[in-house]
Amino acid sequence: MPFPPRPSVPRARRLAVAAATLGAIALTGPVAGAHAVETVPGEIVVKEHPTGMLARAATRAQTAHRVIRVTDVDRALRAVRRRSSVVYAVPNVKARAAALVPNDPGRGTTAGGWQRVQWNFVGPFSVNAPEAWANLAAVKRSGGRGVTVAVLDTGVAYRAKGTYLKSPDLRTDQFVRGYDFVDRDPYPYDRNGHGTHVASTIAEATNNGIGLTGLAYGARIMPIRVLDDQGEGDASDIADGIRFAARRGAQVINLSLEFSSDVRAAQIPEMLDAIRYAHSKGAVVVGASGNEGHRAIAYPARASNVISVGATTEHGCLSDFSNVGAGLDLVAPGGGADAQLLDDPNCKDDAKPGRDIFQVTLQGRQRRSFGLPSDYEGTSMATPHVSATAALVIASGVLGPSPSPARIERHLKATATDLGTPGVDERYGHGLLNAAKATQPVLPQPAATPGT
Secondary structure, three states: OOOOOEEOOOHHHOOOOOOOOOOOOOOOOOOOOOOOOOEEEEEEEEEEOOOOHHHHHHHHOOOOOEEEEOOOHHHHHHHHHOOOOEEEEEEEEOOOOOOOOOOOOOOOOOOOHHHHOOOOOOOOOOOOHHHHHHHHHHOOOOOOOOOEEEEEEOOOOOOOEOOEOOOOOOOHHHEOOOEEOOOOEOOOOOOOOHHHHHHHHHHOOOOOOOOOOOOOOOOEEEEEEOOOOOOOOOHHHHHHHHHHHHHOOOOEEEEOEEOOOOOOHHHOHHHHHHHHHHHHOOOEEEEEOOOOOOOOOOOOOOOOOOEEEEEEOOOOOEEOOOOOOOOOOEEEEOOOOEOOOOOOOOOOOOOOOOOOOOOOEEEOOOOOEEEOOOOOOOHHHHHHHHHHHHHHHHHHOOOOOOOOHHHHHHHHHHOOEOOOOOOOEOOOEOOEOOHHHHOOOOOOOOOOOOOO
16 A cells, blocks of 8 residues: 555654563552642631521521631731630632542652652643542542443553563453454554553553552553554454444444555545444544644544644744644644644743653564553643543533533543643644543533523
């Protein structure tokens, strides 16, 4: 085929995998350390005995206490506490959603160390994973449990067999039957590392004291190999893989791969037919915009019925390799250097390139060990963030029991964080994926009052 697809990582770095060691198993306890109590500025909470003036006012307001605005909290507390009628007087202490902070150690052995590595999950330009996990926990759901995500890629290190290894941070029981469309057998083992990296961003085991975390942990992964050891494949195999996933009930299909942006729809009809079929079966299809820095989205992301995903850096800027253009839907963390966008204050020409995206995957020339290799950046890395968030939205039930792919796409766009030029644009689409906002309960709108 004249335009073979390949993993959607920058060409110069596609096969580069630096040796890095996987952190040892960490302690399972919480991270130690004292934290200052956060309070509402200028407010104190006071309760008086029933005979007190404040207490009578509080009773009329149907509460046992009263919040009082003051200019100096410490001085006000000292004064109020001197009153014999006062039961208590305290600052108004803030609370926040009980975000899950997993014990995965990252590169070291300290529980919670993943936070120092996975800027893409927690931080100012992340997808806000802990808050999303808390939203799921609030409705008694555990991550992406109950949702199946198909990963069409170089395979996944899902099981040890012969010379093939299983990732230490993926659970065997979270995989459903897949297929290898390159070798035409039922064993889609990974010989490259790219597919395992992508699958790990979606559903790596979380809070297990090993390695890093997965955004939709608990989701089932359907591994489908459509790219060879060098990360290349063809439209026919990809089409077969998409149909396989859709027929077997995958609710989300991740395509972290790209054709050259020169490829036209007329050249890949079999794949576009397969995408339409998957969409008709209710699957959310997510694709990488491409890494040639072109003003054109690459296929399959350019196809209708595919959520196209560009990449952003740790600084909240467009990644310098990310394709842009009409039809870009969302952006998500992909790592790398900032694009040269003088009108975007988040983009800094002279800034040190932001960090790459890290996950536990195969490393080394022979791919005979696991670690946290560097040099994984690209729209390939951005795409699974969107697939995982789609899985969280489905698992959370915020859109009902069986939301359509179109409704999930609209929801992800509506809850994204705007970047760059206000509103939808060709650099950032509808904005930066926000998993926390996407999984917040959708509150019913009050009925309109007659005459308003």
